[in-house]
Amino acid sequence: MSANSRQLRPDLQTICEWIQPKTRILDLGCGDGTLLAMLKTERDVNGYGLEIEVGKIVKCIQSGVNAIHADLNAGLSGFDDKAFDYVVMTQALQAVERPDRLLNDMLRVGREGIVTFPNFGHWRSRLQLFFGGHMPVTPSLPSKWFNTQNIHLCTLQDFEQLCVDNKISILQRTVVDRDHKSSLGMKLFPNLLGEVAIYRIQKQT
Amino acid sequence: MPDTIPENSVGLVTPQTMHFDAPLALACGRTLDSYDLIYETYGELNADKSNAILICHALSSDHHAAGYNSMDDRKPGWWETCIGPGKVIDTNHFFVVCLNNLGGCKGSTGPTSINPDNGKRYGPDFPIVTVKDWVESQARFADKLNIDTWLAVIGGSLGGMQVLQWNIDFPNRVKHAAVIAAAPKLTAQNIGFNEVARQAIMHDPDFHKGRYQDKNTLPRRGLMLARMLGHITYLSDDAMREKFGRELRQGKISYGFDVEFQVESYLRYQGESFVDRFDANTYLLMTKALDYFDPASDFNDNLSTAMSRASANFLVISFSTDWRFAPERSREIVKALQDNDHDVSYAEIDAAHGHDAFLIPIKEYLDVFGAWMGHLVKEVSV
Numbered sequence: 344m345s346a347n348s349r350q351l352r353p354d355l356q357t358i359c360e361w362i363q364p365k366t367r368i369l370d371l372g373c374g375d376g377t378l379l380a381m382l383k384t385e386r387d388v389n390g391y392g393l394e395i396e397v398g399k400i401v402k403c404i405q406s407g408v409n410a411i412h413a414d415l416n417a418g419l420s421g422f423d424d425k426a427f428d429y430v431v432m433t434q435a436l437q438a439v440e441r442p443d444r445l446l447n448d449m450l451r452v453g454r455e456g457i458v459t460f461p462n463f464g465h466w467r468s469r470l471q472l473f474f475g476g477h478m479p480v481t482p483s484l485p486s487k488w489f490n491t492q493n494i495h496l497c498t499l500q501d502f503e504q505l506c507v508d509n510k511i512s513i514l515q516r517t518v519v520d521r522d523h524k525s526s527l528g529m530k531l532f533p534n535l536l537g538e539v540a541i542y543r544i545q546k547q548t
Numbered sequence: 549m550p551d552t553i554p555e556n557s558v559g560l561v562t563p564q565t566m567h568f569d570a571p572l573a574l575a576c577g578r579t580l581d582s583y584d585l586i587y588e589t590y591g592e593l594n595a596d597k598s599n600a601i602l603i604c605h606a607l608s609s610d611h612h613a614a615g616y617n618s619m620d621d622r623k624p625g626w627w628e629t630c631i632g633p634g635k636v637i638d639t640n641h642f643f644v645v646c647l648n649n650l651g652g653c654k655g656s657t658g659p660t661s662i663n664p665d666n667g668k669r670y671g672p673d674f675p676i677v678t679v680k681d682w683v684e685s686q687a688r689f690a691d692k693l694n695i696d697t698w699l700a701v702i703g704g705s706l707g708g709m710q711v712l713q714w715n716i717d718f719p720n721r722v723k724h725a726a727v728i729a730a731a732p733k734l735t736a737q738n739i740g741f742n743e744v745a746r747q748a749i750m751h752d753p754d755f756h757k758g759r760y761q762d763k764n765t766l767p768r769r770g771l772m773l774a775r776m777l778g779h780i781t782y783l784s785d786d787a788m789r790e791k792f793g794r795e796l797r798q799g800k801i802s803y804g805f806d807v808e809f810q811v812e813s814y815l816r817y818q819g820e821s822f823v824d825r826f827d828a829n830t831y832l833l834m835t836k837a838l839d840y841f842d843p844a845s846d847f848n849d850n851l852s853t854a855m856s857r858a859s860a861n862f863l864v865i866s867f868s869t870d871w872r873f874a875p876e877r878s879r880e881i882v883k884a885l886q887d888n889d890h891d892v893s894y895a896e897i898d899a900a901h902g903h904d905a906f907l908i909p910i911k912e913y914l915d916v917f918g919a920w921m922g923h924l925v926k927e928v929s930v
Contacts (some may be wrong), residue, residue: 391886397912397915397916398915401915404919409892410893410895412895412896
């Protein structure tokens with residue numbers, strides 16, 4: 344792995360490792376295109392990013408990433424079934440209007456999906472709510488309840504139940520902390536100790 | 549008229565004319581045995597001819613895309629916003645070419661030209677030309693300039709359609725392609741607007757079946773109406789409200805049919821001034837070229853198949869309030885490109901100006917366009 348990918352956000356680094364070379368990727372909410380730029384050099388993928396902010400599209404274009412202006416809340420109806428090998432969504436699931444619908448749409452458009460989200464079941468959130476009696480504000484969830492974009496926060500358990508309800512198989516799961524490190528503790532108690540959850544999923548046939 | 553030419557303008561430019569003697573077979577079945585194309589260039593062509601950019605013009609514009617033809621010019625070329633030293637299409641780096649399309653009325657062979665076969669003005673006998681014909685003529689033009697491959701082909705509206713056609717017919721001659729405020733084909737509503745415009749022109753008593761110039765007259769009222777209608781559709785509801793509201797010229801209603809609202813005054817002015825600078829037969833031809841454009845029809849109505857041979861790196865831009873070439877139409881183009889794994893970026897710019905937005909210096913638009921052009925600068929600087 345190159346020095347560059349070591350500097351990636353922790354969830355992005357894991358995704359980079361999970362993705363097979365020379366595949367077709369759709370990145371939902373691609374931001375400034377960091378992940379796609381990395382995947383292009385490290386995995387030789389052919390990818391497009393969907394992004395709602397024009398300022399970020401400009402950054403993608405500057406980095407040579409294909410960015411398509413799109414609102415994820417409008418769904419992926421413009422994309423054909425199985426048009427991509429992977430549909431990736433990092434840290435955006437909790438910010439969309441209907442995560443369940445988007446998740447199903449992802450797995451219609453992609454053979455596999457890769458999703459990352461901040462784990463609301465992390466001990467820090469639990470402590471703040473339990474002892475502090477207020478909505479948690481943590482390093483991975485820095486906004487206040489009234490100005491956060493995260494309108495559908497969930498825990499690992501919630502997400503996995505959603506997968507069961509929607510006949511989605513979990514192919515791979517990992518949890519990391521802010522430094523993108525994993526530990527034995529996190530492996531034993533992922534929903535308590537993991538800050539960021541990363542899943543590779545597929546629709547059951 | 550500019551007292552001094554602004555520093556970021558290409559300055560004074562002189563159009564040139566290129567003559568063609570090889571017959572050009574047109575889609576309509578007729579052939580143009582010889583023709584002229586008038587064009588302007590800005591910037592310098594580099595030694596290996598790798599920095600040439602073709603600009604394709606829209607319905608009522610022409611080869612004069614930037615700069616001034618004389619110090620008496622009231623306004624610069626139609627895309628002064630984007631073309632010039634230090635601008636998005638930076639003439640310090642690129643050799644920019646814009647030509648007046650066949651059938652035009654600004655110096656390229658068209659209805660106002662003399663037909664060499666009979667020594668008479670073509671008038672309504674000028675053959676109907678299509679976007680495909682234009683692209684063929686542009687390719688021959690490139691041959692004569694010894695430009696094998698365009699670094700980029702760029703166009704807005706009807707110009708964007710030419711960009712698409714270039715990538716279908718000559719995919720190996722285009723490295724980058726910008727398709728702005730365009731569509732892969734017109735909707736029925738759009739064709740409807742064009743038809744009303746044509747009917748307005750053809751029903752003018754001074755139209756004389758297109759032979760008006762031979763009778764020393766012009767279908768002024770018809771062409772004016774056509775332009776007024778066009779203008780309404782190029783602007784958005786919001787833009788018109790913002791620009792005119794219900795403002796009255798005299799401050800009060802006078803219960804008559806003279807110009808009362810500012811919007812009426814504006815439209816009449818636009819229509820009247822258009823008559824003096826544009827030919828009615830050319831207007832008819834250009835609207836037909838728009839209506840006929842449907843490259844997917846050659847590929848079982850599948851736009852993705854039509855775009856499959858393209859190899860350029862694409863930029864597609866639309867504008868939120870453009871209802872004549874709506875963002876949905878641009879997304880169809882993007883999808884066809886994505887289906888083929890072509891490189892494409894797309895932005896829908898939030899702008900109040902309707903279809904005309906592609907000519908207006910809107911920050912986000914220029915940011916996106918500029919970021920994309922930045923790669924081209926790097927390419928030619930290597």
